[in-house]
Amino acid sequence: MKAKTHAEEAAAFIKDDARTHWHDETLWHVRSNRDRSAQGIPEWETLRDTASATKNYVLSHLGELLEQFEANAKANGVEVLWARDDKEHNEHVYRILQENKVSNIVKSKSILTEECGLNHYLEKKGYDVVDTDLGERIIQFAKQTPSHIVLPAIHLKKQDIGEIFHDHIGTKKGASDPNYLTEAARQHLRKKFVEANAAITGVNFGIAETGGFVVCTNEGNADMGTHLADVHIACMGIEKLIPRAADLGVFLRLLARSATGQSITNYSSHFHRPAKGKKLYIILVDNGRTAQLGREDFKNSLKCIRCGACMNTCPIYRRSGGHSYNYTVPGPIGSILSPGRDLKQYSTLPFASTLCGSCSDVCPVKINIHEQLYKWRQVITENTNVDKSKQLSMKVAGMTFGKPVLYDLAGKMARTALKITPKSLVYSSLNVWGKHRDLPEVPKESFKEWFKKNRKQ
Ligand code: SF4
Numbered sequence: 001m002k003a004k005t006h007a008e009e010a011a012a013f014i015k016d017d018a019r020t021h022w023h024d025e026t027l028w029h030v031r032s033n034r035d036r037s038a039q040g041i042p043e044w045e046t047l048r049d050t051a052s053a054t055k056n057y058v059l060s061h062l063g064e065l066l067e068q069f070e071a072n073a074k075a076n077g078v079e080v081l082w083a084r085d086d087k088e089h090n091e092h093v094y095r096i097l098q099e100n101k102v103s104n105i106v107k108s109k110s111i112l113t114e115e116c117g118l119n120h121y122l123e124k125k126g127y128d129v130v131d132t133d134l135g136e137r138i139i140q141f142a143k144q145t146p147s148h149i150v151l152p153a154i155h156l157k158k159q160d161i162g163e164i165f166h167d168h169i170g171t172k173k174g175a176s177d178p179n180y181l182t183e184a185a186r187q188h189l190r191k192k193f194v195e196a197n198a199a200i201t202g203v204n205f206g207i208a209e210t211g212g213f214v215v216c217t218n219e220g221n222a223d224m225g226t227h228l229a230d231v232h233i234a235c236m237g238i239e240k241l242i243p244r245a246a247d248l249g250v251f252l253r254l255l256a257r258s259a260t261g262q263s264i265t266n267y268s269s270h271f272h273r274p275a276k277g278k279k280l281y282i283i284l285v286d287n288g289r290t291a292q293l294g295r296e297d298f299k300n301s302l303k304c305i306r307c308g309a310c311m312n313t314c315p316i317y318r319r320s321g322g323h324s325y326n327y328t329v330p331g332p333i334g335s336i337l338s339p340g341r342d343l344k345q346y347s348t349l350p351f352a353s354t355l356c357g358s359c360s361d362v363c364p365v366k367i368n369i370h371e372q373l374y375k376w377r378q379v380i381t382e383n384t385n386v387d388k389s390k391q392l393s394m395k396v397a398g399m400t401f402g403k404p405v406l407y408d409l410a411g412k413m414a415r416t417a418l419k420i421t422p423k424s425l426v427y428s429s430l431n432v433w434g435k436h437r438d439l440p441e442v443p444k445e446s447f448k449e450w451f452k453k454n455r456k457q
Pocket of ligand 1: 258304305306307308309310311333359362363364365366367369
């Protein structure tokens with residue numbers, strides 16, 4: 001089946017006008033919190049510069065830093081595994097679960113395991129994976145995917161969550177009080193934590209110098225899972241490295257402020273070695289990352305620390321919702337990561353942008369997101385079958401803009417045509433731009449004509 005375009009998916013989202021406005025305003029509120037928090041520390045831009053330079057160093061020394069990380073982690077008693085792709089990653093997890101006779105699994109939020117389709121894979125093998133992040137648990141119950149990398153259930157209202165909880169954990173029908181629902185989720189998850197004998201986590205930062213790693217959560221669910229279970233499996237994308245423990249402070253200060261405006265994530269948990277009698281595994285996953293590293297124009301997208309700030313600020317994301325991207329990482333950063341995975345399938349995503357540059361402005365590691373979006377558009381136009389009507393209109397526009405005489409003539413004709421054409425024709429299905437917007441009032445003359453008349457005054 002042909003994948004839906006971003007515009008088609010977005011059209012479905014914006015049908016619910018109230019939700020579109022609410023979604024937009026909620027994320028703008030998060031963006032405003034980020035601004036206040038960032039402006040509260042005078043060294044903000046220095047932190048961004050330092051983080052960007054550190055990540056550039058990581059990308060240019062990735063091989064040796066990974067080997068250093070592996071050697072140090074092994075010396076700490078950690079079993080380190082490598083996965084070329086999602087399949088190998090999932091197979092490693094399954095083998096570990098089998099070898100350790102695991103029956104109950106808890107998982108804290110990990111975008112990488114979403115990317116690898118781990119839950120689905122393990123469910124097919126007969127395992128029940130319990131997502132323990134509150135937002136993740138909600139969407140797991142609803143059989144949906146996250147619509148945001150930091151706020152996975154941001155597309156749902158408290159009334160929706162009340163219904164989902166009523167169906168799955170027996171809360172009162174119609175109850176939507178956040179305190180009541182959170183307490184119910186807490187009690188439900190406590191039981192799952194106690195029963196679990198394996199905990200799966202993601203990794204926010206792996207430290208090459210020590211072989212240790214850090215997991216950031218606001219709910220403490222990664223700690224709860226790993227402290228109670230005998231087996232901890234940490235799944236880490238190979239780009240998540242930082243060279244030294246001393247670099248960590250810069251990233252922790254940037255991450256929480258950029259994500260939600262908090263000064264620090266509630267729990268920044270450090271893992272170095274397995275506790276006595278327990279096992280700790282780290283799976284280092286490539287899954288297309290080295291291919292992206294080889295793309296000169298796009299490699300620095302791998303600097304991303306998954307804070308979500310580019311989504312919160314993006315006018316398209318805020319008004320079209322995360323599911324409209326149909327990719328694990330939605331929004332501006334997802335639109336430059338996804339074409340590298342499948343150029344054809346994700347060919348419409350780099351066009352889902354105004355190229356306003358707000359994403360690049362807020363990015364804590366200074367990724368030139370909007371420039372990469374623009375670059376992908378060129379690659380896509382050259383390599384895929386872009387819509388014929390679009391190709392033709394671009395050709396005509398190129399010709400018109402290239403010849404002043406033609407441009408003046410086209411302007412005159414358009415001004416006259418718009419004055420005499422009935423509205424029903426101007427706002428017909430042929431004019432996609434006018435679907436939700438009014439055209440500006442037609443001026444009497446062009447700017448050039450006005451300037452000629454008025455320049456002497
Ligand atoms: S690209 Fe930048 S702003 Fe967007 S999620 Fe990654 S680090 Fe955050």
